[in-house]
């Protein structure tokens with residue numbers, strides 16, 4: 071990323087003069103509420119364009135899949151909702167859809183109305199859609215927000231599978247224990263700027279910026 075600026079209503083919400091984000095390791099994007107993490111994912115996905123600056127991908131052509139945490143479902147079964155990925159890629163077969171329903175543990179709910187699924191079940195369905203799209207980059211916005219510990223475990227396993235199957239992964243989270251379990255690389259965003267980035271271990275044991283120290287302290291107290 072070079073000289074990237076994203077504005078909203080005249081206000082700068084992301085300002086990234088220069089950053090290289092390595093995606094060979096699972097990357098967690100963390101930071102306070104309103105820091106710009108979701109905007110950062112949308113920018114990488116191409117869902118929003120920067121007001122100025124440029125983003126280049128070493129792994130191109132980029133095929134990314136962005137999973138936001140309030141994805142609406144149509145009033146149809148879970149199976150029909152997941153099968154909607156075929157609208158964009160008709161080569162996705164029904165056998166693959168059933169296999170993914172099984173992988174995400176939702177086979178038993180395939181005929182249930184998707185809009186009545188629980189938050190965790192809906193999240194798994196969204197991850198299932200992403201699996202079927204076979205992206206080379208998966209972008210997950212707070213993938214386990216409001217999920218119970220067991221469902222969180224299951225979703226974390228799905229995230230590891232993405233990586234094992236060759237997709238790069240960037241996720242946002244406020245759960246620092248989860249970040250330490252899953253991620254190998256951290257991008258810390260505060261007030262629209264990448265204040266710090268690097269391997270997980272040194273970030274947690276020896277954060278370099280006051281902003282990161284403050285954030286880690288506050289989150290650890292909140293845990």
Ligand SMILES: Nc1ncnc2c1ncn2[C@@H]1O[C@H](COP(=O)(O)OP(=O)(O)OP(=O)(O)O)[C@@H](O)[C@H]1O
Pocket residue numbers: 078079083101102103104105106107108109110
């Ligand atoms: N579509 C939009 N219109 C106006 N302002 C926006 C829009 N999207 C984001 N913002 C603003 O940009 C800033 C960054 O928002 P963003 O959602 O990226 O933060 P975040 O780090 O993901 O926060 P959280 O942890 O609360 O999800 C916030 O101040 C937000 O109000």
